[in-house]
Amino acid sequence: MAISVKDLSIGYTDITVASEINFDSLTGELIGIVGINGIGKSTLLRTLAKIQPSLSGSISIEGKSLETLDTSVLASEISIVLTEPIASKNLTVQELITLGRQPYTNWIGKLSELDKSKIIEAIQTLQLADLKHKKCYELSDGQLQRVMIARALAQDTSIILLDEPTTHLDLYHKIQILKLLKSITVETKKTILFTSHEIEMVIQLCDKMLLLNEANNPFGKPSELIKKGAFDNLFPSDTVAFDADTGTFRIKK
Known part of the structure; x- marks a missing residue:
């Protein structure tokens, strides 16, 4: 179960x-x-x-x-996406999705090749490649929701x-x-x-x-x-x- x-x-x-x-x-x-x-x-x-x-x-x-x-x-x-607003909409789409890898990065936050592949995979799955360099405050509600789901997906739980x-x-x-x-x-x-x-x-x-x-x-x-x-x-x-x-x-x- x-x-x-x-x-x-x-x-x-x-x-x-x-x-x-x-x-x-x-x-x-x-x-x-x-x-x-x-x-x-x-x-x-x-x-x-x-x-x-x-x-x-x-x-x-x-x-x-x-x-x-x-x-x-x-x-x-477990990864979770709540209804509370994100801490900073000044992050880019890719930066926000990258936060999903925090449980796995070392103390300086260095991304491994596996981390990078999971981030890319999440971006592709949620069809966000064209938006990955946009700031989150530039997104529509629907786009931002896809980004939040992508962050949870990148966490790979x-x-x-x-x-x-x-x-x-x-x-x-x-x-x-x-x-x-x-x-x-x-x-x-x-x-x-x-x-x-x-x-x-x-x-x-x-x-x-x-x-x-x-x-x-x-x-x-x-x-x-x-x-x-x-x-x-x-x-x-x-x-x-x-x-x-x-x-x-x-x-x-």
């Missing part, structure tokens, strides 16, 4: 945001984490990356307990966590990013977990989904979750209804 989560509760010292989270992700799967605003999607990602502690339960990464992995080891297992990778993008670029993530899992066998509000797109493109719902937090293939009626009560029934035949939400007029 790439990630195995058992009876996990997440939140803060005196506030439980979500509990009874259970799922196993296999190598090379694209997994979407969905749910209403404030349900705990971002908190879950930060907990999986050991940025904040869990309240209870267990998380295993490649068969090893998350609690036993120190920062340096974890940086070679088996697991990539992404928080809302399609935020602020138009429909075309949302689809482009999600299809790109799918192709990365297929071509590199990396496991990618990402949070999203684009539930209909996640249903169409992901191998599996985790639906945080303040109850049993169902996990499985989209088709399985639809059959179980997992999406039926996600939103107030007098406003939005889920159509199981089309896998879409319809506004009640």
